[in-house]
Amino acid sequence: MSTIASNLSKTFKAAQIDGPNQPWKIVDMPHRELKPTEVLIKVLASGICGSDHFVEDGSWPGIVYPRVAGHEVVGRVAALGSDVKPVAHLVIGALVGVGWNGGYCSVCEPCREGDFAGCVEMQVSGFTFDGGHAEYIYAPRSAVVSVPESATKYASYAEIAPMMCAGVTVYGALKASGYTPGDLCVIQGIGGLGHMAIQFAAKLGLRVYVVTTSPSKGELAKSLGAHGFFISSPNTVDEIQALGGAKLIICSAPYSKVISDLIPAVARNGTIMLVGATTDGKIQIDNVLFNMSRVTLKGWSCGVAKDAEECLNFAALTGVRSVVETYSLEEFSKAYGIVKTGNPKFRNVITFPE
Ligand SMILES: [Zn+2]
Ligand SMILES: [Zn+2]
Incomplete structure (x- = not known):
């Protein structure tokens, strides 16, 4: 039997929701026995992802309440279940993370077949078990990401946390797109996902343009590594086609009409990559455009622990980091509200004392 680590207090604080569309509230949760294959992690930073709304509104099937959301977690190992061998990163005090894939x-x-992200038993952190918007998270062993201590030399815990979902999602999507360095890559949206996609795409050697609504946002995109930007208008598709069309369009902001309108900007043999989660309607495509131009439509979501580790290594090598604003757990509702209205700059992250 595993035991609760002796130096832990009996309870820990968490931002919990009692049911769909209920308010988030800060509660004291009791520590419990670790399951044999669980790892207890003391949370240092927990990013608020747009998809936390699935927990708030109950639109993800099968969520059991009350629930603590949070799947962009960085922390340190505090205790190990009885079947968790203390190898590699699974030792007390090790810097680790937990992402969307909960094991x-x-x-x-x-x-x-090696498709761990397709596991039929897949857990989702903060959906099927309590997530990281709390002082502690009990995570399945296979969900634990090794975070190199060297990562803290270029980024804070809060800047690293969004790598666990936003970062690994766009990094994986770019890799899976089959791009060639120098290809024109158009990124739709400069939010939590988009601001990381700009950085990763530029560092991976793509020619990065952003479609945005204002020159100031375009300049912001350039400061993140974009080579240029288009101000969204009825002429945007023509402007992109004048550059030869986009070999890759990364659709990161969840607006189905905006995405539908941008799709004809794709180049021959180009790829449309969907990484956001639109819930405002269906994306429309032109069948003839797709078959005559041999366009690929592809979707992508997150990855598993090993994918996050590769993403972290690449980010450390190239200086990619999330742009964040930090909040205490007590400020959770405020931080979440800003994400919900669509105006965070760019990732709101809950931080905890070490
Ligand atoms: Zn997420
Ligand atoms: Zn499986």
Whole structure:
């Protein structure tokens, strides 16, 4: 049997929601026995992702309440379940993370094929078990990401946390797109995902343009590494096609009409990559454009722990980091409200004392 670490207090604070569309409230949660394959992590930073709204409004199937959201977590190992061998990053005090993927079984058919993100038993952090908007998180062993201590030399814990979902999502999507360095990559949206996609795409050697609504946002995109920008207008598609069309369009902001209108800017043999989660309607495509121009439509979401580690290594090598504003746990509702209205700059992260 595992035991609760002796130096822990009996309870810890968490931002919890009792049911769909209820208010978030700060509660004292009791520590409990670790399951044999769990890792207890003392949270240092927890990013608020746009998809936390699935927990707030109950639109993700099967969420059991009350629930603590949060799947962009950085912290330190505080205790190990009885079956967790203390190897590699799984030692007390190690710097670790937890992302959207809350672990996999290793024995189902997708896992046996190496597609751990497709595990039929897949857990989702902050959805199927309590997430990181809390002083502690109990995470399945396979969900734990090793974070190199060297990462803290270029970024704070808060700047690292969004790598666990936003970062690994756009990094993985770019890699999966089959791009060639120098290709024109158009990024739709400069939010939590988009501001990281700009940086990763530029560092991966793409020619990065952003579609945005104002020159000031365009200049902001350039400061993040974009080579240029288009101000969204009825002429945007023509302007992009005048450059030869976009070999890759990363759709990061969840607005179905904006995405639908931008799709015809794709180049022949180009790829449309959907990484956001639109809930405001269906994306429309032109069948003839797709078959005559041999366009690929592809979606992407997150990755598993090992993918996050690769993303972190690349970010450390190239200086990619999330731009964040930090809040205390007591300020959770305020921080979440800003994300919900769509105006964070760019990731709101809850931080905790070390
Ligand atoms: Zn997320
Ligand atoms: Zn599996």
